[in-house]
Amino acid sequence: MPAAQKINPGRLYIGGQWVDAVAGHSFPTINPATEEAITTIAEGRAEDIDRAVRAARVAFDGPWAKVSASDRGRLLWKIGDLIESHLAEISEVETLDSGKTITEASRVDVPMAADCFRYFAGWATKIEGETVAVRAPTFNYTLREPLGVVGQIIPWNFPILLAAWKVAPALAAGNTVVLKPAEQTSLTALFLARIAEEAGLPPGVLNVVTGFGPTAGAALVDHPGVDKIAFTGSTAVGQEIMRRASGTLKRLTLELGGKSPNVVFADADLEAAARGAQNGIFYNKGEVCTAGSRLFVEEAVHDALLDRLAASTSRMQQGDPLDPKTRLGPQVSEAQMTRVLSYVDTGKAEGARLVTGGERAPGKGYFVRPTIFGDVKNDMTIAREEIFGPVLSVLRFRDLEEVVRAANDTPYGLAAAVWTKDIKKAHKTARLLRAGTVWINTYGLYDSAMPFGGCKMSGFGRELGHHGLLEYTQTKSVWVDLS
Ligand code: NAP
Numbered sequence: 322m323p324a325a326q327k328i329n330p331g332r333l334y335i336g337g338q339w340v341d342a343v344a345g346h347s348f349p350t351i352n353p354a355t356e357e358a359i360t361t362i363a364e365g366r367a368e369d370i371d372r373a374v375r376a377a378r379v380a381f382d383g384p385w386a387k388v389s390a391s392d393r394g395r396l397l398w399k400i401g402d403l404i405e406s407h408l409a410e411i412s413e414v415e416t417l418d419s420g421k422t423i424t425e426a427s428r429v430d431v432p433m434a435a436d437c438f439r440y441f442a443g444w445a446t447k448i449e450g451e452t453v454a455v456r457a458p459t460f461n462y463t464l465r466e467p468l469g470v471v472g473q474i475i476p477w478n479f480p481i482l483l484a485a486w487k488v489a490p491a492l493a494a495g496n497t498v499v500l501k502p503a504e505q506t507s508l509t510a511l512f513l514a515r516i517a518e519e520a521g522l523p524p525g526v527l528n529v530v531t532g533f534g535p536t537a538g539a540a541l542v543d544h545p546g547v548d549k550i551a552f553t554g555s556t557a558v559g560q561e562i563m564r565r566a567s568g569t570l571k572r573l574t575l576e577l578g579g580k581s582p583n584v585v586f587a588d589a590d591l592e593a594a595a596r597g598a599q600n601g602i603f604y605n606k607g608e609v610c611t612a613g614s615r616l617f618v619e620e621a622v623h624d625a626l627l628d629r630l631a632a633s634t635s636r637m638q639q640g641d642p643l644d645p646k647t648r649l650g651p652q653v654s655e656a657q658m659t660r661v662l663s664y665v666d667t668g669k670a671e672g673a674r675l676v677t678g679g680e681r682a683p684g685k686g687y688f689v690r691p692t693i694f695g696d697v698k699n700d701m702t703i704a705r706e707e708i709f710g711p712v713l714s715v716l717r718f719r720d721l722e723e724v725v726r727a728a729n730d731t732p733y734g735l736a737a738a739v740w741t742k743d744i745k746k747a748h749k750t751a752r753l754l755r756a757g758t759v760w761i762n763t764y765g766l767y768d769s770a771m772p773f774g775g776c777k778m779s780g781f782g783r784e785l786g787h788h789g790l791l792e793y794t795q796t797k798s799v800w801v802d803l804s
Pocket residue numbers: 474475476477478501502503504505532533534535537538539542553554555556558559561562576577578579609610660707708709
């Protein structure tokens with residue numbers, strides 16, 4: 322695959338140089354639609370992480386500290402422009418590596434990544450302190466400073482987009498970064514490093530170390546030279562990172578799993594709700610942390626909605642993700658496909674009713690048919706655990722109080738949605754649902770300006786928006802004697 326070869330020299334990007342992994346190991350990255358290797362990625366380990374952290378520290382203390390806020394903003398804007406000018410190439414690489422459709426990659430992931438860099442470019446010059454009314458004869462003001470070297474660990478479901486969500490605010494605030502992409506989808510992070518180089522970002526400001534979580538990722542979490550870890554991924558790994566980070570008292574933001582409730586009241590626009598429910602679970606083949614995986618439908622419209630949803634789901638086009646007509650690509654890896662299918666077995670064994678799908682599609686590639694279970698009870702495994710695949714659980718409810726209780730009866734608290742034409746009911750339910758994001762009469766909207774993150778076992782901290790920027794800063798109080 323020429324594009325992948327061009328952007329991936331099989332090296333790590335450290336201190337502005339493309340370098341071999343010290344131990345010289347590498348691993349293949351697989352196209353999940355064909356099960357074939359695309360190219361070989363360098364496997365960074367603890368010694369490579371150490372080199373990257375040192376390079377990031379040198380850049381933080383030296384060249385990057387000398388770049389004015391306005392020039393930081395210009396560099397970030399340029400990165401956004403370069404992402405946009407390479408849109409077709411990045412989208413193709415993302416599709417090949419992750420199995421997401423080319424339509425989603427080119428219309429959503431890549432343009433939103435460019436937008437994220439431009440959005441945070443604007444913030445670079447708007448990071449301000451305050452003057453504080455302290456006792457006379459003294460004067461106190463605050464400085465909002467960068468944290469230093471930030472370690473960022475991202476998953477495989479939105480590779481370029483989540484890299485942008487993490488890198489752009491960190492650099493806008495004046496930090497330097499060591500980024501560890503997911504082993505399944507490293508290619509667009511390497512592409513981003515190329516773009517940063519082309520934009521003229523000083524050496525060491527952004528370092529990309531490809532490799533595995535338990536080695537490269539853990540080394541980043543343990544490294545005493547790292548000031549913060551920003552992580553997106555599974556709750557189990559988030560917990561492990563939190564335990565390990567206590568050793569060096571690192572700051573953390575954790576964006577973890579979800580089991581998001583999507584609540585449809587009987588007075589909703591059913592056609593819109595059905596479309597929203599379908600997108601909510603099958604977008605990016607269900608590999609979305611905010612997937613609306615528990616669909617609660619009020620009794621009076623339950624059967625009508627389920628029939629409509631089952632019919633449109635069975636018509637969804639699944640296949641080659643490079644085909645613009647395809648709606649559903651393959652799961653990201655064989656392991657993920659196997660995991661999803663084992664949840665399907667559990668759903669059947671626990672007595673849920675399989676309405677459609679429920680099997681692997683024949684032929685090459687890790688394709689799972691879009692799957693809907695009816696008659697799901699909220700205590701079944703498929704309603705409690707994050708499946709991270711195209712599997713929807715449909716549950717019925719009688720009234721607002723009952724549905725709020727059931728919707729909140731989950732360890733997670735990432736996102737939720739409510740569908741109703743009653744404005745009071747919509748806002749009341751939005752307040753009662755425990756989640757970092759609630760959508761009303763829509764599903765899955767994001768914007769670089771909107772704070773995003775979770776509560777409960779979905780993690781803490783916010784990404785994007787002004788809140789996301791502040792997570793990469795700390796406050797210093799300065800006292801001045803005026804006597
Ligand atoms: P994961 O293990 O949490 O991986 C996320 C990132 O963390 C990857 O870069 C991974 O490295 C790294 N990592 C793994 N173990 C680590 C450790 N001990 N220390 C530091 N970093 C570590 O997620 P996964 O295994 O890819 O997916 C498993 C499940 O996680 C999914 O089925 C889904 O339920 C959930 N998930 C959630 C999200 C989300 O957005 N909330 C995203 C992806 C997955 P590798 O390169 O070795 O993977």
